[in-house]
Amino acid sequence: MSQTAIPRLFDQDALRLHAARAVRSGEPADFLLQRATADLVDRLAVVLRRFEHKLDLGTPLPLAAEVLAHDDSQLTRLVPPGYPAGIGNWRNIDSPLDTLPITHESLDLVVSLLALQTVDDLPGTLVQIRRALKPDGLFMACLLGGETLTELRQSFLEAEMEIEGGASPRVIPFADVRDCGALLQRAGFTLPVTDVDRVIVRYQTPFGLMRDLRAMGATNPLAERRRSPLKRATLMKAAEIYAARFSDPDGRVRATFDLIWISGWSPHESQQKPLKPGSAKMSLADALQPKQK
DSSP: OOOOOOOOOBOHHHHHHHHHHHHHTSOOOOHHHHHHHHHHHHHHHTOOOOOSEEEEESOSSTHHHHHHTTSSSEEEEEEOTTSOOOOSSSEEEEOOTTSOOOOTTOEEEEEEESOGGGOSOHHHHHHHHHHHEEEEEEEEEEEEETTTTHHHHHHHHHHHHHHHSSOOOOSOOOOOHHHHHHHHHHTTOEEEEEEEEEEEEEESSHHHHHHHHHHTTOSOOBTTSOOSOOOHHHHHHHHHHHHHHSBOTTSOEEEEEEEEEEEEEOOOTTSOOOOOTTOOSSOHHHHTSOOOO
16 A cells, blocks of 8 residues: 655745845844754753763754754754754754654754754654654754744735735644644654743834744745735735734734744653553542541
8 A cells, every 4th residue: 555645835945945045144033043042951951861862953053053062972963955054063964854864763862943843744753753762862842833923824814815815825834732742642752741932022013024034044935835926015915914913002013933842752661651540549539638637
């Protein structure tokens, strides 16, 4: 029986071109990546473990690699297409994010920041990551998800319906935090944890947000996007709707970015396991009864 082909949501050539354009600009908008990197440092600090073999999976700039390369462990950085490799105490490899050229059970730690939201087959990629980890290895990632850019999505949808009589997808579909937790379990990770860091960024006008998205290499990479140029009338109408619906009392507009953090461990016999159903020695009702003096 032939396997069902994975639908291609993202135009990989567009992702590469957008990334290269952002790098050429000389002023990449990396404030979200800097926030995620600082958070990564805090999250790894509470893990009392030395990781000998590490992988930075697709983080756009070498910020995570610079953090992970602080000791004499072995670090590999998978460089996403269009972004600079960076020079440091690590080995660079080029590969699509959903095809890991990594030996089975060879890694102690896999980290990925703001990259996995543009993978076509996220469930399959998570399975590959889990297989690349040694038993009791850790996977930790941050990806854009949830309500990210909901204001921009709504504004363009309404503007295109009004001006052009139909809408084209302009903002990528983002995973929900609960879906991410389910995908970790489905991929075979143990002790899965997910949480959301919601970041609200304010701009003078919606065009400031659009400039930042371009400087992030985050303009529309959807394979099913409309290929004709965006009409000026549609753009101006979207900006008008955005300013009217999503502005604060001082006139500045809001943009939502949900940074979803996910982590899980490769299975190992030493890890804590949930009790089997029915194995408790005391019922919940009895446990909640007040103690007799």
